[in-house]
Amino acid sequence: xxxxxxxxxxxxxxxxxxxxxxxxxxxxxxxxxxxxxxxxxxxxxxxxxxxxxxxxxxxxxxxxxxxxxxxxxxxxxxxxxxxxxxxxxxxxxxxxxxxxxxxxxxxxxxxxxxxxxxxxxxxxxxxxxxxxxxxxxxxxxxxxxxxxxxxxxxxxxxxxxxxxxxxxxxxxxxxxxxxxxxxxxxxxxxxxxxxxxxxxxxxxxxxxxxxxxxxxxxxxxxxxxxxxxxxxxxxxxxxxxxxxxxxxxxxxxxxxxxxxxxxxxxxxxxxxxxxxxxxxxxxxxxxxxxxxxxxxxxxxxxxxxxxxxxxxxxxxxxxxxxxxxxxxxxxxxxxxxxxxxxxx
Amino acid sequence: xxxxxxxxxxxxxxxxxxxxxxxxxxxxxxxxxxxxxxxxxxxxxxxxxxxxxxxxxxxxxxxxxxxxxxxxxxxxxxxxxxxxxxxxxxxxxxxxxxxxxxxxxxxxxxxxxxxxxxxxxxxxxxxxxxxxxxxxxxxxxxxxxxxxxxxxxxxxxxxxxxxxxxxxxxxxxxxxxxxxxxxxxxxxxxxxxxxxxxxxxxxxxxxxxxxxxxxxxxxxxxxxxxxx
Numbered sequence: 051x052x053x054x055x056x057x058x059x060x061x062x063x064x065x066x067x068x069x070x071x072x073x074x075x076x077x078x079x080x081x082x083x084x085x086x087x088x089x090x091x092x093x094x095x096x097x098x099x100x101x102x103x104x105x106x107x108x109x110x111x112x113x114x115x116x117x118x119x120x121x122x123x124x125x126x127x128x129x130x131x132x133x134x135x136x137x138x139x140x141x142x143x144x145x146x147x148x149x150x151x152x153x154x155x156x157x158x159x160x161x162x163x164x165x166x167x168x169x170x171x172x173x174x175x176x177x178x179x180x181x182x183x184x185x186x187x188x189x190x191x192x193x194x195x196x197x198x199x200x201x202x203x204x205x206x207x208x209x210x211x212x213x214x215x216x217x218x219x220x221x222x223x224x225x226x227x228x229x230x231x232x233x234x235x236x237x238x239x240x241x242x243x244x245x246x247x248x249x250x251x252x253x254x255x256x257x258x259x260x261x262x263x264x265x266x267x268x269x270x271x272x273x274x275x276x277x278x279x280x281x282x283x284x285x286x287x288x289x290x291x292x293x294x295x296x297x298x299x300x301x302x303x304x305x306x307x308x309x310x311x312x313x314x315x316x317x318x319x320x321x322x323x324x325x326x327x328x329x330x331x332x333x334x335x336x337x338x339x340x341x342x343x344x345x346x347x348x349x350x351x352x353x354x355x356x357x358x359x360x361x362x363x364x365x366x367x368x369x370x371x372x373x374x375x376x377x378x379x380x381x382x383x384x385x386x387x388x389x390x391x392x393x394x
Numbered sequence: 395x396x397x398x399x400x401x402x403x404x405x406x407x408x409x410x411x412x413x414x415x416x417x418x419x420x421x422x423x424x425x426x427x428x429x430x431x432x433x434x435x436x437x438x439x440x441x442x443x444x445x446x447x448x449x450x451x452x453x454x455x456x457x458x459x460x461x462x463x464x465x466x467x468x469x470x471x472x473x474x475x476x477x478x479x480x481x482x483x484x485x486x487x488x489x490x491x492x493x494x495x496x497x498x499x500x501x502x503x504x505x506x507x508x509x510x511x512x513x514x515x516x517x518x519x520x521x522x523x524x525x526x527x528x529x530x531x532x533x534x535x536x537x538x539x540x541x542x543x544x545x546x547x548x549x550x551x552x553x554x555x556x557x558x559x560x561x562x563x564x565x566x567x568x569x570x571x572x573x574x575x576x577x578x579x580x581x582x583x584x585x586x587x588x589x590x591x592x593x594x595x596x597x598x599x600x601x602x603x604x605x606x607x608x609x610x611x612x613x614x615x616x617x618x619x620x621x622x
Contacts, residue, residue: 156532
């Protein structure tokens with residue numbers, strides 16, 4: 051449905067040349083929900099804006115529904131954009147129009163009749179669950195309701211593709227879940243292809259079938275969600291997943307951390323579980339087998355696509371010999387291990 | 395003061411009252427005619443200034459710079475000088491360089507760049523994301539102007555209209571220079587040149603009430619259309 055071929059985007063900032071996107075290739079199948087994840091400044095916003103040519107790629111092709119958008123004239127592009135819906139982080143609703151009239155806008159632009167607009171908009175209000183907010187102005191809506199209006203508006207012209215530009219980033223976790231549920235519903239009911247970009251791992255995990263990781267304007271990796279998170283092939287992808295798990299050492303621990311082992315101090319260890327790790331209850335096993343106590347400081351474990359993965363910070367309390375044996379054993383189970391230091 | 399006294403003053407000063415009524419009418423004609431034509435030209439000019447900006451919807455930096463210079467020149471000439479300097483133009487347009495109609499020409503020309511800048515400012519307040527959303531929806535530039543930019547900037551534009559009308563009330567006081575008449579002119583001639591403080595006070599009171607009414611109406615309308 052969406053094909054992005056060798057897309058490059060270069061920005062010039064005075065004499066500085068910024069390669070916002072370099073040689074991006076993506077293929078998004080009809081009816082799928084595809085996520086692009088990356089940290090801020092990675093180029094994901096530029097990428098999604100290239101799909102409807104809000105940002106014109108410096109080179110490369112963007113093919114949506116078998117039409118190469120880069121070859122169209124301004125007028126043709128305007129027409130074609132009506133079949134590509136888009137929602138935004140900050141909703142971008144017109145404050146001067148009621149909910150009804152906001153949703154009606156794309157239909158007005160296309161010159162639809164009053165009666166058709168009315169029936170269409172009322173159906174959409176029903177779909178997004180805002181029938182009772184019909185004549186309310188956006189200023190009186192919550193963030194989640196605003197995004198629902200924006201979704202209804204994006205669907206008004208029966209698009210084949212929906213682009214979501216950080217659509218849940220301004221919403222709280224509970225609202226995010228309800229919006230994602232709505233997106234999943236319309237994906238199923240309308241067989242709509244959804245491309246979303248986000249920096250939130252939870253969004254990708256919650257809704258996407260396929261994901262691409264973008265970093266520094268380059269496509270680092272793409273594939274099914276379970277695969278990418280469980281078996282990241284590249285260092286960048288791994289780093290990104292690690293950064294989204296965000297497991298930092300607490301401040302007071304950091305101060306007490308020493309590089310060498312002294313009397314009465316114990317190693318602080320970071321364990322990284324990946325798809326390659328042996329799927330077994332290793333922590334309790336190690337504690338029993340090697341006679342150490344494991345004190346978990348923090349942990350961020352996840353389960354996606356049948357694979358457990360995540361990070362854990364833990365103290366291994368016991369004799370030096372026992373701790374080393376335990377570390378050795380865990381390494382054999384393909385768990386990535388790093389001794390961060392020793393705390394007393 | 396009894397009712398009787400008022401009627402007596404009224405009877406004694408019929409000429410003065412007629413003068414005040416006539417000059418009030420002249421002021422209203424000058425302010426609203428020049429205001430109306432000023433908006434008809436100034437609002438599109440302000441839109442054009444906004445759209446032709448760098449990264450604007452119809453980016454055209456050459457046009458933007460040229461318009462900007464013209465507008466700045468218009469705004470930097472003191473109105474009293476503009477009034478006199480435009481006499482040949484006025485004579486060409488209305489056939490005479492004196493009278494109320496003649497005063498409307500410089501008032502309008504003075505108002506246009508003023509309105510244009512105010513409208514430009516009002517449009518600047520519209521979040522760029524809205525324009526982007528409209529573009530993504532497949533809106534043509536003219537639709538973006540009519541359905542997004544102008545409605546969203548409406549509170550700011552009404553505010554600009556209010557400010558302009560109040561400013562025009564002030565400018566119209568100088569219209570006496572070219573025989574335009576109006577309340578300001580009466581105030582100067584009777585109050586300053588003839589030391590008739592009463593007449594001056596009356597004209598000032600009428601002007602104050604007029605400005606208050608324009609401002610209140612403007613504020614009311616802004617409140618009505620502002621849903622931000």
